[in-house]
Each structure stands twice: as C-alpha cells, then as structure tokens.
Amino acid sequence: MSHVDLGDLGLDRGGHLLIKQALSTVPVGGVVQVIGRHPALPVHLPAWCRAQGHEVVEVGPGGGRVRRGAAEVGRWAGAERAGGPAPDGLVARAPATWGLAARGALVEAGGPTFDYPLDRREQVWADDAPRLYTQAAAAQWDPATAIPWDAAVDLPAEVEAAVTQVMTYLIENEVAALQVPARFLAKVHPHFREVLQVLAVQVADEARHIEVFTRRALLRGPALGLSTVGGQASLKTLVDEPDFALASFLLSVMGEGTFVSLLKFIADHAPDPVTAAVARLSGQDEARHVAFGLAHLRREVDHDPALRGRLAAAVERRHSALQHTAGLNAEVHDALVLLAAGAWTPEAIGRGHDRVVALVGEMDQGRRHRLKMLGFTEGEAAALSSLHTRNFM
Amino acid sequence: MADTLLMGAVAYDPKVVTIWEGFVRWFAARGLPFDYVLYSNYERQVEALLAGHVHAAWNSPLAWVEADRAARARGRVARAVCMRDTDRDLTSVVLVRADSSFEAVADLRGKRVAVGASDSPQATLIPLGHLRAAGLEPGRDVEVLRHDVLVGKHGDHVGGERDAAKALLEGRADAACVIDGNHLAFSRDGTLPPGSTRVLAQTGRYDHCNMTVLEGVEPALVARFVDLLLSMRYDDPEVRPLLDLEGLKQWLPGRTSGYALLEEAVDGLGLDLTIG
Numbered sequence: 168m169s170h171v172d173l174g175d176l177g178l179d180r181g182g183h184l185l186i187k188q189a190l191s192t193v194p195v196g197g198v199v200q201v202i203g204r205h206p207a208l209p210v211h212l213p214a215w216c217r218a219q220g221h222e223v224v225e226v227g228p229g230g231g232r233v234r235r236g237a238a239e240v241g242r243w244a245g246a247e248r249a250g251g252p253a254p255d256g257l258v259a260r261a262p263a264t265w266g267l268a269a270r271g272a273l274v275e276a277g278g279p280t281f282d283y284p285l286d287r288r289e290q291v292w293a294d295d296a297p298r299l300y301t302q303a304a305a306a307q308w309d310p311a312t313a314i315p316w317d318a319a320v321d322l323p324a325e326v327e328a329a330v331t332q333v334m335t336y337l338i339e340n341e342v343a344a345l346q347v348p349a350r351f352l353a354k355v356h357p358h359f360r361e362v363l364q365v366l367a368v369q370v371a372d373e374a375r376h377i378e379v380f381t382r383r384a385l386l387r388g389p390a391l392g393l394s395t396v397g398g399q400a401s402l403k404t405l406v407d408e409p410d411f412a413l414a415s416f417l418l419s420v421m422g423e424g425t426f427v428s429l430l431k432f433i434a435d436h437a438p439d440p441v442t443a444a445v446a447r448l449s450g451q452d453e454a455r456h457v458a459f460g461l462a463h464l465r466r467e468v469d470h471d472p473a474l475r476g477r478l479a480a481a482v483e484r485r486h487s488a489l490q491h492t493a494g495l496n497a498e499v500h501d502a503l504v505l506l507a508a509g510a511w512t513p514e515a516i517g518r519g520h521d522r523v524v525a526l527v528g529e530m531d532q533g534r535r536h537r538l539k540m541l542g543f544t545e546g547e548a549a550a551l552s553s554l555h556t557r558n559f560m
Numbered sequence: 561m562a563d564t565l566l567m568g569a570v571a572y573d574p575k576v577v578t579i580w581e582g583f584v585r586w587f588a589a590r591g592l593p594f595d596y597v598l599y600s601n602y603e604r605q606v607e608a609l610l611a612g613h614v615h616a617a618w619n620s621p622l623a624w625v626e627a628d629r630a631a632r633a634r635g636r637v638a639r640a641v642c643m644r645d646t647d648r649d650l651t652s653v654v655l656v657r658a659d660s661s662f663e664a665v666a667d668l669r670g671k672r673v674a675v676g677a678s679d680s681p682q683a684t685l686i687p688l689g690h691l692r693a694a695g696l697e698p699g700r701d702v703e704v705l706r707h708d709v710l711v712g713k714h715g716d717h718v719g720g721e722r723d724a725a726k727a728l729l730e731g732r733a734d735a736a737c738v739i740d741g742n743h744l745a746f747s748r749d750g751t752l753p754p755g756s757t758r759v760l761a762q763t764g765r766y767d768h769c770n771m772t773v774l775e776g777v778e779p780a781l782v783a784r785f786v787d788l789l790l791s792m793r794y795d796d797p798e799v800r801p802l803l804d805l806e807g808l809k810q811w812l813p814g815r816t817s818g819y820a821l822l823e824e825a826v827d828g829l830g831l832d833l834t835i836g
Contacts, residue, residue: 178744179754180747207744207759209762210744210759210762213649213651214740217650218646218807220645220794220809220810237795238809240795241795242794242795242800244795245797275797
C-alpha cells in the first residue's frame with residue numbers, strides 16, 4: 168500500500184499537500200496509509216477527507232488509511248487546453264469560456280462566459296505582434312532622464328509661444344491616441360495575448376507622450392495654448408469610432424502615420440533641444456504603433472478583401488462629418504511655421520512656411536504609401552489621402 | 561403547478577439563492593418542475609413542512625429532530641430522503657489553548673466554555689451534551705459563553721463558531737467548541753494560528769443536514785426528486801459549481817442513524833422543540 172509520513176507536520180500547516188500528492192499516485196478507489204505525529208491528525212484527517220470527497224477507511228492516533236475519491240478527477244473531466252502558449256497555438260476563434268485563462272492553460276469546464284467581441288484571429292492578430300511587443304517593451308524610455316530638461320531653452324517669446332501651442336495641440340491628439348486603443352483593450356480576447364500587450368504598451372506610450380509634451384509646454388511659462396472646435400471635432404470622430412478595424416485604420420494608418428511625419432518635422436526643426444528630444448522619442452513610439460496597425464490590417468484585408476471598401480468608406484464618412492469644420496486651426500499651422508522658422512524675421516518665417524508646405528506634402532506621400540500597402544491602387548490611395556482630416560491625426 | 565416539487569430552504573446566506581436557482585434550472589432541464597421557498601429560520605420551515613406548504617425541507621439536524629418529533633406527535637411520519645456526503649460522520653471538538661494546563665474535560669469544572677449560536681447542533685448542543693455526559697452540567701459546572709449569530713439558522717452561519725474560537729484565543733474563555741472541519745479551517749485561515757490550540761475532547765460521530773419529506777407527498781414525485789439529486793455528478797460542469805457552493809461532492813441516500821447524539825443533547829439540556 169502507498170503511504171505518506173507527515174512527521175510533525177499538521178494539516179493546519181500544509182500537511183494536506185503531502186497527502187494529495189500521495190493520493191495522486193494511486194487510482195481512484197486506491198488506499199493510502201497516512202502516518203504522522205501531529206496531535207490533531209486524527210481530528211483533521213477525517214475532516215479534510217470529508218471536504219475533499221475521500222473516504223477515511225480507518226483513523227486513530229498516529230494516522231489512518233484514506234481511500235481516494237473521484238471528485239478531483241471529476242473536476243478536470245472535460246477540461247480543455249486554451250490553445251498553445253506560442254503563437255502557433257492560436258486558434259481562429261477563441262471560445263468565450265476560455266476567458267482570462269493564460270493561452271495554453273488547462274481550463275476547467277463550466278466556467279463563466281466572458282464577452283470579448285474581438286475574439287477572431289483575423290480581427291486582431293498580426294504575425295509581427297510578438298516582435299513589436301518585445302521591441303516596444305525594450306524601447307521604453309524614462310521621461311525624467313531621456314529628455315535634457317536642464318538644457319538651455321531661451322527662445323524669442325513668439326517662438327516659445329509657438330512651441331507651447333504645438334505642444335498643446337499634440338497633447339489633445341495623444342489623449343485621443345491613448346483612449347482609442349484603451350477602449351478596445353478590454354474587448355480583445357486574452358487569447359491574443361501579444362495583441363493586448365502591444366495595445367497596452369501603446370497606451371502607456373501615449374501616457375508618456377502626454378507627460379513630456381505637457382512638461383515642455385510649461386517649461387518657460389505657466390499657461391498652455393489653445394484648443395479649437397475644429398481640432399476636437401476631428402478627434403471626436405476618431406474616439407467615437409466603434410469598429411476596431413476602422414478605428415485602427417483611422418488612428419494608426421492615417422493619423423499616427425501622419426504624426427510620424429509631424430514629429431520628425433518638429434524634431435528636425437526644433438528651436439531648442441528639449442522640443443527636439445520629446446518629438447524624436449515620441450516619434451519612435453508612434454512608428455511602432457503604425458507598424459502594428461498596418462500589420463494587422465494587412466492580414467485582415469488579405470483575409471477579407473471587402474474590408475478595403477469599409478476602410479475607404481470610413482475615411483469618406485469622416486471627411487463628410489468634418490467638411491464644415493476648419494480642419495487644422497490657423498493657430499497650430501502658424502505655430503508650426505514659427506517653430507520651423509526659429510526666429511521672428513521675414514526670411515526665417517518664409518523658410519518656416521516653405522518647410523510646413525513641404526511637410527504637408529510628405530504626410531500625403533506617407534499616407535499614400537501605407538494605403539498602397541493595404542492594397543489600394545495608386546488612384547484610390549491618392550483620393551483617400553486627400554480626404555484625410557486636415558487636423559493630421 | 562400541482563406537479564411541481566416545492567422545497568423549503570433556510571436563507572442563512574445570499575448564496576442560498578444562487579444554489580437553488582441553479583438547481584431549479586438543472587431540474588427543469590431534466591423534466592422535473594422544481595421550485596423553492598426560502599424561510600428566515602428553521603422553525604418556520606418545519607411549520608411549513610407540517611402544514612403541507614412545501615413537499616420537502618432542506619433541514620438542519622436540529623430541524624430534522626424538530627420535524628421528526630412534531631410529525632410523530634401528530635401521528636405522521638418524517639423521512640430523511642437524501643443528504644450530502646459531507647453530512648455524514650461529523651465530530652465536534654472542545655478546544656483549549658495549547659499552553660493551558662487542562663488535560664481532560666473534567667478539568668473544565670468552574671471554567672468558561674465558548675460555544676456558537678444557542679441553536680447550533682455542532683458548536684453548542686452536541687458539544688455541551690458531551691460535557692454533560694462527562695459530568696459537567698452546563699450553566700452549573702461550567703459557564704457557557706454563547707455567540708448568538710443568526711439564531712434560528714441553527715449555526716449554519718460560521719460566525720458564531722468563529723467568535724467562539726476568537727474568545728478562546730483572546731482569553732475570554734477557557735475552552736471553545738467547534739466542528740472538526742472548522743478547527744482545521746480556522747487554523748488554516750489564521751483565525752487560530754497553528755499550534756495555538758489543542759483538542760481537549762472530541763464528540764462521537766453525528767450526521768448533519770438532510771432532505772426531509774413527510775408521508776402523503778406523491779411518492780413518484782419524491783422518487784424523481786431524490787433520483788435526480790443522487791444522479792448529480794461532480795464531473796458535470798453545470799452542476800459542479802452548485803455542489804461546491806452547497807459543500808458536497810455527491811448526494812447520498814438519507815439516513816437517520818446519525819442523530820442520536822443530538823437527541824440526547826437536546827433532551828439533556830431541556831430544550832423545548834415544540835413546533836406550532
């Protein structure tokens with residue numbers, strides 16, 4: 168007969184672990200001899216066995232004999248592996264009953280049903296997601312140390328005000344870029360773990376961007392700039408988009424993609440090192456967000472070519488919704504000119520203006536390029552790019 | 561609704577609703593119309609059983625004794641048709657602090673013993689009956705410190721027992737009475753740090769709840785109900801959470817051989833069990 172010696176250990180301090188282990192070595196109905204010196208063993212052994220569905224054949228001072236019950240085996244009857252831990256263990260559609268279980272875990276049958284509307288691989292997955300997450304986690308930077316906050320920033324008042332205005336504009340755009348993935352995070356089935364991780368880091372990235380833009384805006388003065396109706400109306404159409412594919416498309420492919428150009432522009436022409444650093448670091452993060460959005464949409468479009476029509480319609484719908492608004496507000500446009508000018512002279516301002524015109528052209532080229540990656544023709548890409556919000560994001 | 565089996569249960573905890581709502585669905589899916597009525601205390605439930613308001617009552621051991629005696633007094637017959645595997649062969653223990661000098665129950669003469677609710681079979685009645693049998697009359701030879709949490713619910717709520725254990729640990733009592741499983745549970749959850757108490761005495765074995773039915777209920781209906789209860793399997797994921805909540809792995813046929821200690825205790829303690 169199998170036996171287990173608890174020594175002085177009682178069931179009140181973990182002795183049941185040894186008994187469970189011993190019982191697992193015999194078949195249901197098999198008997199294990201339990202011996203031990205704990206004074207309460209004769210009281211606790213039957214009490215524990217009763218609760219666990221095991222039968223005490225005999226008990227006395229010093230232990231007893233326990234017949235293994237069927238409950239523990241019964242508990243795991245019908246249990247199911249939630250796919251496999253690596254990406255090759257993904258399933259096409261994750262069952263609602265897998266819930267929060269780790270991918271690859273053995274899930275007890277009969278659990279609660281979770282509501283994850285984004286439960287199909289084609290809706291959310293990108294083969295690049297694991298790599299993008301790893302890259303994102305490794306590329307996290309500390310706002311306190313990555314930015315040269317103590318560098319000399321001594322700009323003409325008008326240029327400083329322009330930087331503050333641009334930062335104010337960036338902040339509200341980044342709040343939208345934080346909230347859009349955050350809204351979908353809890354809708355993605357946890358089976359697609361790497362997608363959750365990518366989106367979570369994306370949210371954390373935006374939180375950091377909001378911090379550094381705010382800090383730069385307030386570096387030389389106590390007040391932030393202006394927030395306009397047109398800018399907020401444009402962002403609201405983005406925040407309100409309920410469909411994950413359309414929201415990722417509008418945010419990442421169209422908006423953040425455009426922002427990559429904008430942030431590079433700010434970094435290249437920044438009048439001071441702090442502005443350059445916040446734009447450069449944020450731009451690196453945004454490029455990853457664009458890469459994920461593109462990767463999963465390319466996959467989804469391959470699987471469902473009709474999606475392309477819905478993406479185009481979303482841009483057109485957004486354009487119609489915004490056509491009576493002002494688009495990029497004049498204050499932001501002028502602030503960009505002045506930021507790129509760096510000085511309050513006619514020559515500098517003319518140069519700044521030319522640079523902003525060139526920027527808008529680059530943004531358009533970038534959008535067309537990404538649209539073509541999603542399978543749009545040259546003509547479609549040009550038309551859709553031209554309909555993109557004048558607010559950039 | 562005449563063919564619906566109506567069962568009474570006592571609402572000692574909100575989970576009671578979850579449990580029996582789950583069973584309603586489970587029985588319905590198997591063709592048995594089943595419904596339940598909740599009572600706030602066992603005496604009201606036993607009255608309802610006797611009055612025919614319900615076909616069956618999920619009774620505490622004391623409620624079984626009450627129902628059995630009331631039925632006999634009226635020339636009727638009560639039966640225990642079903643019980644949980646965890647209702648069989650329980651014991652209660654008399655605990656003392658590990659560092660105390662008590663070595664036998666007799667040493668508690670003149671001392672204070674903490675118990676659970678006044679109507680708790682496991683934490684009050686049976687342990688006090690055990691002290692009586694050992695020659696200590698509660699109230700005369702030992703002082704009884706009651707912890708009346710939810711009287712009428714026959715100690716189903718663990719609060720009274722936990723309070724008794726705390727009274728012992730904090731020195732407000734010299735001994736405390738709890739069911740064996742709760743001594744283990746309280747030791748594991750930290751209410752009684754391991755090694756802080758020892759078992760001075762253990763009662764004989766007794767049975768706990770049962771499903772009580774009086775004669776006169778359509779036998780086929782009762783048989784269908786009992787057969788379905790007995791057929792519940794722990795490997796059925798639909799019913800397993802309900803079994804876990806109700807604290808069993810499987811239903812067993814009822815038996816009435818395990819209530820002698822309780823009957824002895826209530827008689828010895830002079831409890832009035834008159835119903836109605």
